[in-house]
Amino acid sequence: MSVDKFWLTTALKDMTHEQWESLCDGCAKCCCVQFIDDDDDLLMQTDVSCRLLDTKSLACTDYEHRTSKVPDCVQLTADTIEEYFWLPDTCAYRLVAEGKDLPDWHYLISGDKQLVHKKGHSIKGKVISETKLTAEEVEDRIISWIPLSD
Numbered sequence: 574m575s576v577d578k579f580w581l582t583t584a585l586k587d588m589t590h591e592q593w594e595s596l597c598d599g600c601a602k603c604c605c606v607q608f609i610d611d612d613d614d615l616l617m618q619t620d621v622s623c624r625l626l627d628t629k630s631l632a633c634t635d636y637e638h639r640t641s642k643v644p645d646c647v648q649l650t651a652d653t654i655e656e657y658f659w660l661p662d663t664c665a666y667r668l669v670a671e672g673k674d675l676p677d678w679h680y681l682i683s684g685d686k687q688l689v690h691k692k693g694h695s696i697k698g699k700v701i702s703e704t705k706l707t708a709e710e711v712e713d714r715i716i717s718w719i720p721l722s723d
Contacts, residue, residue: 585651
């Protein structure tokens with residue numbers, strides 16, 4: 574498959590809206606509830622997804638209005654990408670910001686939008702929606718994702 578690797582030749586700030594949106598691999602790891610310890614800045618991730626995430630398709634049920642409905646929802650931009658140290662090492666936005674290529678399983682390279690799930694790089698089948706839990710129960714679900722090798 575011949576691919577136009579625009580992410581290697583176009584700076585994040587210069588990408589079109591379509592190019593920017595196409596970088597998302599659909600892993601939905603950024604849609605999980607996370608906490609940062611005030612004492613030591615330790616990032617604590619959970620296996621609890623945002624209430625707007627459809628846990629079956631891993632699509633936001635109201636992408637256009639997500640930041641107004643979920644105040645903690647992160648809206649990545651070329652100007653703010655550096656602030657999001659917690660993005661997974663495989664996140665295309667992080668990789669491009671670091672001047673790296675996308676992994677072979679990314680659909681822009683493979684042509685298969687399901688490969689991110691098949692290779693285990695998404696949260697599909699690994700999370701529960703925050704709508705099914707109390708706030709206290711969410712805090713009890715801190716986890717450590719185990720990185721998978723290709």
